[in-house]
Amino acid sequence: AQTVTQSQPEMxxxxxxxxxxxxxxxxxENNYYLFWYKQPPSRQMILVIRQEAYKQQNAxxxxxxVNFQKAAKSFSLKISDSQLGDTAMYFCAFMKLGAGNQFYFGTGTSLTVIP
Amino acid sequence: DAGVTQSPTHLIKTRGQHVTLRCSPISGHKSVSWYQQVLGQGPQFIFQYYEKEERGRGNFPDRFSARQFPNYSSELNVNALLLGDSALYLCASSPGQGIYGYTFGSGTRLTVV
Known part of the structure; x- marks a missing residue:
C-alpha cells in the first residue's frame, strides 16, 4: 500500500x-509520479508542481x-518570495501507474502567508 | 474554456436517502475521477473512468457507484446514505490517464443529517 505523510499540519x-x-x-514501486496541489478556501485543488520518479532533476x-530524494522517499516543496495568494492548504500526492492511476494524498499542510 | 464543473455545489440529505452528483469535465478530457474529502483530511480515491470504462475503484462500499456518459460527463451515485458520507466530493478530469495531473472541480459539499 502507498502512504503519504505530511508531518507539518500548519505553517x-x-x-x-x-x-x-x-x-x-x-x-x-519504482515508476511513479509525485505532485503538490494547493487548495484555497474556494475548495478547488490546483496543481502546483509535478515530478516523475525516473527523473533525477528537481522540478x-x-x-x-521541489527537493526530490528518491532513496529517502522524500518530496519537499519550496516556495520562494511567498505571496498572500499562496495562503492555502497544500497536499502532497503520489500516483502509482495502473488501477486507475489514482492519487494517494497526504493529510495536508495549512500554509498562512503573513503580510 | 470552462473548467471542471460540478453540480450541485451544496446539498443536504437525510440518512438512508440516495444522492446523485454530476460532473462535466473540461472539453476534450476523456478521464474522470471521483474523490471524497472528509473535513481535515486529504481526498480519498473513489473511482476513475476513462473512455467510459471503469479503470479503477477505491476502497468504498458498493453503495457507491458511478458511470461515464458518451460525452464524458460523469455521475456519482451513493445509496443508503450514512452520516459518515458527509464530505466534499471532488471530480477531476484529464485528457489521458492523468500522469500529467488532473484538473479538479470545486466539489459538491454533501451533508447527511
Missing amino acids: SVQEAETVTLSCTYDTS TENRFS
Whole structure:
C-alpha cells in the first residue's frame, strides 16, 4: 500500500520569505509520479508542481521548486518570495501507474502567508 | 474554456436517502475521477473512468457507484446514505490517464443529517 505523510499540519511564513513544506511517502514501486496541489478556501485543488520518479532533476515552476530524494522517499516543496495568494492548504500526492492511476494524498499542510 | 464543473455545489440529505452528483469535465478530457474529502483530511480515491470504462475503484462500499456518459460527463451515485458520507466530493478530469495531473472541480459539499 502507498502512504503519504505530511508531518507539518500548519505553517506560516512572512510575505516575500521562503518556506519549505515536507512530504514523505512509502512505496515499493519504482515508476511513479509525485505532485503538490494547493487548495484555497474556494475548495478547488490546483496543481502546483509535478515530478516523475525516473527523473533525477528537481522540478521547478516559477517560485515553486521541489527537493526530490528518491532513496529517502522524500518530496519537499519550496516556495520562494511567498505571496498572500499562496495562503492555502497544500497536499502532497503520489500516483502509482495502473488501477486507475489514482492519487494517494497526504493529510495536508495549512500554509498562512503573513503580510 | 470552462473548467471542471460540478453540480450541485451544496446539498443536504437525510440518512438512508440516495444522492446523485454530476460532473462535466473540461472539453476534450476523456478521464474522470471521483474523490471524497472528509473535513481535515486529504481526498480519498473513489473511482476513475476513462473512455467510459471503469479503470479503477477505491476502497468504498458498493453503495457507491458511478458511470461515464458518451460525452464524458460523469455521475456519482451513493445509496443508503450514512452520516459518515458527509464530505466534499471532488471530480477531476484529464485528457489521458492523468500522469500529467488532473484538473479538479470545486466539489459538491454533501451533508447527511
